[in-house]
Amino acid sequence: MTTTTPRPHVVVAGAGPVGCVAAATLAARNIDVTLLEAAHDLPRELRASTFHPATLEMLEPFGIIDTLVARGLIAERFAYRERSHGVVAEFDLGLLSDETRFPFRLQCEQYKLCEALLDQFAEGDRVTVRFGAAVAGASSTDDGAVVSLQSGEEIPCDAVLGADGASSAVRKSLHLDFEGMTYADRYLVVSTTFDFSQSLDNLAYVNYISDPDEWLVLLRTVDLWRALFPVGEDETDAEALTDQSAQRRLQGVVARDGSYDIAHRTIYRVHQRVASTFRVGNVLLAGDAAHINNPLGGMGMNGGVHDAVLLGAGLAGYLHGTTSSARLDDYARLRRQLAIDFVQRHTHTNAVTLATPDAAVRAEALEQMRTRANDPDLCLEYLRTASMITAVQAMETELREVGAYPPLEPRSAT
Numbered sequence: 001m002t003t004t005t006p007r008p009h010v011v012v013a014g015a016g017p018v019g020c021v022a023a024a025t026l027a028a029r030n031i032d033v034t035l036l037e038a039a040h041d042l043p044r045e046l047r048a049s050t051f052h053p054a055t056l057e058m059l060e061p062f063g064i065i066d067t068l069v070a071r072g073l074i075a076e077r078f079a080y081r082e083r084s085h086g087v088v089a090e091f092d093l094g095l096l097s098d099e100t101r102f103p104f105r106l107q108c109e110q111y112k113l114c115e116a117l118l119d120q121f122a123e124g125d126r127v128t129v130r131f132g133a134a135v136a137g138a139s140s141t142d143d144g145a146v147v148s149l150q151s152g153e154e155i156p157c158d159a160v161l162g163a164d165g166a167s168s169a170v171r172k173s174l175h176l177d178f179e180g181m182t183y184a185d186r187y188l189v190v191s192t193t194f195d196f197s198q199s200l201d202n203l204a205y206v207n208y209i210s211d212p213d214e215w216l217v218l219l220r221t222v223d224l225w226r227a228l229f230p231v232g233e234d235e236t237d238a239e240a241l242t243d244q245s246a247q248r249r250l251q252g253v254v255a256r257d258g259s260y261d262i263a264h265r266t267i268y269r270v271h272q273r274v275a276s277t278f279r280v281g282n283v284l285l286a287g288d289a290a291h292i293n294n295p296l297g298g299m300g301m302n303g304g305v306h307d308a309v310l311l312g313a314g315l316a317g318y319l320h321g322t323t324s325s326a327r328l329d330d331y332a333r334l335r336r337q338l339a340i341d342f343v344q345r346h347t348h349t350n351a352v353t354l355a356t357p358d359a360a361v362r363a364e365a366l367e368q369m370r371t372r373a374n375d376p377d378l379c380l381e382y383l384r385t386a387s388m389i390t391a392v393q394a395m396e397t398e399l400r401e402v403g404a405y406p407p408l409e410p411r412s413a414t
């Protein structure tokens with residue numbers, strides 16, 4: 001009689017984009033996964049909408065790119081503009097066509113990535129998804145880990161991956177610092193069916209718009225145009241969320257006779273924070289649970305997906321005995337360092353470019369963008385950074401140095 005060794009079992013907390021990609025990465029490496037989501041249905045709030053080329057490459061092995069492209073929009077260029085004078089600098093992502101199979105940004109809401117992966121989990125038998133299962137905390141034990149649910153249930157497992165977002169119960173239960181800063185301005189996001197491209201010349205699908213009084217980001221998703229505005233300390237959340245405030249802001253972008261049809265509005269507090277470590281024994285953190293940043297440049301979810309793929313692959317190797325504990329530490333340290341050196345730095349620079357109240361600094365930042373856009377070498381270098389190709393190359397270089405490259409391809413379908 002032959003006996004079979006049970007597959008290792010990992011609990012992933014949170015079915016956001018990072019938790020879903022982590023579950024897919026683990027399942028593809030022969031790990032049983034329980035994916036716990038606090039909400040009773042997949043959250044479909046409008047947050048991340050941009051997938052960068054480097055992220056699309058990482059998602060390609062899961063066979064979901066065609067689905068995402070079919071449900072999204074291909075943005076071939078993005079632009080920096082001045083509200084009063086139009087385009088200052090336009091960046092053509094097609095210039096990356098020698099470097100990536102995806103020389104574009106994909107405008108596609110983050111929940112569509114989750115839906116595509118949840119469909120795959122439903123067809124396979126390695127990922128068990130439980131909605132309405134709020135995690136209270138997790139701890140590492142001598143031979144694995146234990147997850148506690150708010151219901152009082154406890155789940156012993158081999159390891160836990162906390163992808164339960166910025167307020168992560170997993171991170172809090174580990175008593176880890178979440179150091180960093182909170183911006184004074186909050187961000188108001190307003191979506192409308194009005195087509196701004198009919199009124200503003202040369203509008204790209206993603207536009208960073210500078211202005212002495214009120215900067216904004218204006219971007220297109222499949223169904224809507226979405227505008228992101230700063231909200232200063234002199235305005236409460238409730239005031240910023242009124243119809244009057246949303247109409248006033250949109251009328252400032254394009255003045256119309258009638259009022260705007262507003263599909264959705266939300267206000268966010270914006271931080272730059274990183275957990276003191278991404279690994280405590282057999283418990284790991286990824287995505288917003290591990291690091292949060294301002295959304296300018298669209299790097300939070302993208303960086304979180306990169307965490308999920310590397311940490312998921314590393315954890316699978318560790319549980320199968322092919323990756324040492326020290327190497328898993330290397331992966332966690334590397335992802336933390338990239339969150340600080342790359343994502344935080346780049347997104348904060350974007351915030352300064354747009355939001356600094358100092359007119360001279362703002363003008364200089366825009367002039368730098370213009371110079372970059374007009375110089376082929378500088379333009380390519382900037383496109384690599386903005387598309388997160390530079391960050392992934394830095395990760396690959398470090399992985400080569402520790403002899404751990406390439407770890408990323410999934411080995412089998414879920």
Ligand SMILES: Cc1cc2nc3c(=O)[nH]c(=O)nc-3n(C[C@H](O)[C@H](O)[C@H](O)COP(=O)(O)OP(=O)(O)OC[C@H]3O[C@@H](n4cnc5c(N)ncnc54)[C@H](O)[C@@H]3O)c2cc1C
Nearest residue numbers: 014016018038047048049050135165287288298300301302
């Ligand atoms: C306005 C805005 C625009 C943005 N645009 C972009 C962009 O274009 N590109 C980009 O890369 N990033 C963008 N971001 C950032 C991006 O939304 C986040 O980085 C991303 O959602 C992180 O994914 P995550 O899976 O780590 O966390 P989340 O998306 O927050 O998912 C966490 C999941 O865990 C669940 N959960 C929470 N607590 C528990 C618990 N205790 N137990 C079980 N489940 C739990 C939640 O319900 C949720 O489903 C934007 C953010 C904002 C606010």
